[in-house]
Structures are given as structure tokens and as C-alpha cells.
Amino acid sequence: MPKVSIVIPIYNTEEYLRGCLDSVVNQTLRDIEIILVDDGSTDGSADICREYAAKDSRIIFFTQENAGAASARRAGTKVATGKYIGFVDSDDFIEEDMYETLLSYLNDCDLVTSAIQKEDGAVWKDNLAPGQYRSLDEMQYIIDNMLVIGNSIKRGITCSMVSKVFLTDLARLAFENVNLQLHSGEDFDFIFRYVLLCKSICITNICKYHYRKRENSRSHYVNHAYMANVSDLYLSLRKVFIGHNCEKRLLEQLQMLMTRTMIETIPVRMEFAWKAKMIQYISPLFNKLKEKKVALYGAGLIGKDFYLHMVRMGQEPVMWVDKQYESYQEEYPVFPVEALQRTEYEVLLIAVKKQELAEKIKQELMAIGIEQEKIQWEEPIKVM
Numbered sequence: 001m002p003k004v005s006i007v008i009p010i011y012n013t014e015e016y017l018r019g020c021l022d023s024v025v026n027q028t029l030r031d032i033e034i035i036l037v038d039d040g041s042t043d044g045s046a047d048i049c050r051e052y053a054a055k056d057s058r059i060i061f062f063t064q065e066n067a068g069a070a071s072a073r074r075a076g077t078k079v080a081t082g083k084y085i086g087f088v089d090s091d092d093f094i095e096e097d098m099y100e101t102l103l104s105y106l107n108d109c110d111l112v113t114s115a116i117q118k119e120d121g122a123v124w125k126d127n128l129a130p131g132q133y134r135s136l137d138e139m140q141y142i143i144d145n146m147l148v149i150g151n152s153i154k155r156g157i158t159c160s161m162v163s164k165v166f167l168t169d170l171a172r173l174a175f176e177n178v179n180l181q182l183h184s185g186e187d188f189d190f191i192f193r194y195v196l197l198c199k200s201i202c203i204t205n206i207c208k209y210h211y212r213k214r215e216n217s218r219s220h221y222v223n224h225a226y227m228a229n230v231s232d233l234y235l236s237l238r239k240v241f242i243g244h245n246c247e248k249r250l251l252e253q254l255q256m257l258m259t260r261t262m263i264e265t266i267p268v269r270m271e272f273a274w275k276a277k278m279i280q281y282i283s284p285l286f287n288k289l290k291e292k293k294v295a296l297y298g299a300g301l302i303g304k305d306f307y308l309h310m311v312r313m314g315q316e317p318v319m320w321v322d323k324q325y326e327s328y329q330e331e332y333p334v335f336p337v338e339a340l341q342r343t344e345y346e347v348l349l350i351a352v353k354k355q356e357l358a359e360k361i362k363q364e365l366m367a368i369g370i371e372q373e374k375i376q377w378e379e380p381i382k383v384m
Contacts, residue, residue: 002031002032002033002058002081002082003029003031003032003082003083003084003103004029004031004032004033004082004083004084004085004086004099004103004165005032005033005034005035005076005077005080005081005082005084005085005086005168006024006032006033006034006035006085006086006087006088006099007035007037007072007073007076007077007080007085007086007087007088008020008021008024008034008035008036008037008076008087008088008089008090009037009039009069009072009073009076009087009089009090010036010037010038010039010041010045010046010049010072010090011038011039011040011041011045011066011069011072011090012041012042012043012045013041013043013045013090013091014041014043014044014045014048015091016090016091016092016093016212017045017048017049017090017091018048019093020088020089020090020091020092020093021034021036021048021049021052022093023088023093023094023095023096024088024094025052025056025058025059026096027094027096027097027098027099027100028096028097028100029097029099029100029103032058032082032099033058033060033080033081033082034056034058034059034060035059035060035061035076035079035080036049036052036053036059036060036061036062037062037063037064037072037073037075037076038061038062038063038064038072039063039064039066039067039068039069039071039072040063040064040065040066040067045090046063049061060079062075062079067180068180068181068182068183068186069089069186070178070179070180070182070186070189070190071180073087073161073175073190074175074178074180077168077171077172077175078172080168082168083167083168084103084106084165084166084167084168085165085166085167085168085171086099086102086162086164086165086166087161087162087164088162088209089162089211091212092162092209092210092211092212093210093212094208094209094210095208095209095210097208098114098208098209099165101206101208102114102165102204102206102208103165105202105204105206106165106202107132107202108200109132109134109198109200109201109202110166110167110170110197110198110199110200110201111164111165111166111167111194111195111198111200111201111202112164112165112201112202112204113126113157113158113163113164113201113202113203113204114163114164114204114205114206114207114208114209115163115204115205115206115207115209116158116160116162116163116207116209116210116211117207117209117210117211118211118213119210119211119212119213123207124158124160124163124211125158125205125207126155126156126157126158126203126205127149127154127155127156128142128145128146128149128156128157128203129203130203130204130205131202131203132200132201132202132203133200133201133202133203134199134200139198139199139200139201140246142156142157142195142198142201143195143196143246143249143250144246144249144253145253146192146195146253147192147250147253147254147256147257148253148256148257151256153260155257157191157195157203159185159187159188159191159192160187160191161187161190161191162209162211163209164191166194170194170197170198171194173197174190174193174194174197175190177193177236177239177240178190178193178236179232179233179236181232182229182232182233182236183223183229184223184226184229185229185230185233188233188237189233189236189237192237192240193237193240196240196244222270222271223270224270224271226265226266226270227262227266227270230258230261230262230265230266234254234258237254238251238254241254279305279308279309279383280301280305280382280383281301281302281305281306281353281380281381281382281383282305282306282309282380282381282383283306283349283351283378283380283381284378284379284380284381285349285376285378286309286310286313286315289315289347289349290315292346292347293318293344293345293346293347294310294315294317294318294345294346294347294348294349295317295318295319295320295321295340295343295345295347295348295349296310296317296319296320296321296348296349296351297321297322297337297348297349297350297351297361297365298322298350298351298352298361299320299321299322299324299325299328299332299334299351300322300351300352301353302351302352302353302380303320303322303351303352304332305351305380306349306351306380307320307332307351317349318343318344318345319335319339319340319343319345320332320333320334320335321334321335321336321337321339321340322334322337323336323337325337337365337368340370341369345374346374347374347376348365348370348374348375348376349376349377350362350375350376350377351380352377353379353380355377355379358377362375362377
């Protein structure tokens, strides 16, 4: 019996699939089973899978009619023979020692977690402290904070399945009632069902998984029915939490998470006009700048909120700039930083969250001749 079964759901990822499969078959942990589930691909993905299966006896390959990632993962889990199970998305890749490293931390726990490296260098990791959680009190802490830590906006355990190792038998149980009709958030539905089955968990900040963001992937496409999907996810998890001895706290976390999703995610996935966006951040400097000619630097989350607030208050900035202006111009009136040299303004407001980044930007602006006295930043206020 192999130690770990690795399930890879596949749907039209021909461009990335070889890189993914190479990273899995070359794992330093050799005692693995690799289960490839083609979810009705219409490109050359299935042929690539057959090619790899012919060369490596550890690979099991089968196809199914297109039914979504959750269905493909569950189908793979049903045939898995390893004591433990992991999941990899077919457009991503993993480091060669990922599973050997995670198993070294598992130490008979029911779940071990790790972090994910994104293409832009950002790391997505759990916000709970690394370590093993085994006692009743420790597992109670996990349950009380797994979706949302306290009253914060931080998630306790990341909802991604791909950065974790599970017990195969428990994974089958968790999959039994997962809503297979979800086209987004199916990871949520599985992960939090699974955690409630655990008696021990190991949290780590190990980062061996590399995530690629594809614009045409199922998790990023525009979906005008996305609100219905969020409702289905809420009802699916609510059914699990009702009757649990921690029902009150679980439902509280779920409601906080759904509220955040409605504010932050639904407008993006349903392609709402940016002017309809809910504002989360404002600057404490706004009142002081009412009668000033203000230029705005930064078009990320904070910058968009600042700009929208200023427009709604009748204080539209005289210029809005960003180094990555080209990626925003189709939807927002953002210009290159050099446009400041052709603009008359009294204050240049930096729209970023962290002081360290604001200081770095300030130095860059001063280096191109912007007067220090004109550059202003204060930590944004979260209003939503």
C-alpha cells in the first residue's frame, strides 16, 4: 500500500500539465500513488496523461464527463489506496520534497497544512500559530478560529486543499456530502467538514506548493450567477454546523466569512461596475484635504477605495497615478507616474496600507523630483 495518494483533477490544462506532472512524479518520496482524473477535457490533456501513465506504473488514469473539480477529486479519493492523500491542481507545480517534508511533520496527526507560493511572490498561509494541536482545548481553539480568527477578517485555516495532507479514510467521509454543484468554493465545503472530523492537526508555514493564476481558470472567470453559488456554499456548510456542539461559534464565523465574500468577492466575480463597489478603506487625511488640489498615488485595493470615496464626496483627484497604470486603464482613469510632472497639485496622497511600502514609494517619488512636503500618507481606516 502506498504511503500517499496524490489526486490531480484535470480540465483543459494542456499548456501546464507536463510541468505539473513532472513535479509530482519526481517527488523524493517514492512511495506514492498518482491518480489523474480527466474531467472531460477537450484539449490534449488526456493524451498527456496516457503518455505519463504508460511510463510510470504508479500512475492511475481515468476520465469522467465534465462535472467539476470537486467531483473529480472525490472520484480520485474513492479509488485511492494510500493511507494519506493530497491534491494538486493540474496548472500548478510542487517542489520535489513537498510530500516527504509534510509527512515528516505529520506525526500521526489527522491533518498537516502548509503554505502556497503565488506567482507574484506572495505567500498564502494559515493565520493560526504553527505547531501541533492535540488536546481537547487545543482542538477547541482550532474550531473556534478555523474560518475567522476572533472578530478579525483573518482566516484561521486556508481553504485550499492543495497545500495539505489528509487521512484518506477521513477524506472519504468529508466528501460524502460535499455539494458537487458548487462551481467555486468547493474547497471550503470540504476543508471545514474535514477539520470537524479531526482529533489532531499540525499547522506549518512550510511553502512547497506553487500556484499559477490563469485568467481563464474556473476560479477566476466572470460568473453572473456567482451570488447563487455563495448562497449554496453557505447552506451546505450551515447544514454541517447546525447541531454541532460548537454551533453558535461556527455559524458566527460562517456569517462573518459570507459577509466579507459579499463585499469583496461578489462584485468582482459578477463584474459589477466599479462605481457600485462598497468602500472598505478611507484616509484619515480626507477632511484636511477638502480644499486642496490632491493627486493620488496607487491603484490597488486602497487606491481604488480612496478614489471612489473622493469622487462620491465631490473631491475627485486632479491626477491618479500608478507604476502599473496600463493594467488598470481599461476600467479606471489611472495614468503613469510621469503624468505628475504635467499636473498642478498641492498634495500627493499615497494610497497603500503598510507604512514600510509608503516610505519606499516616498523615496522613489523624491528621487524623481517630487517635493517631500507634498507627499502625505497615514494608515488607512477600515470602515467595512
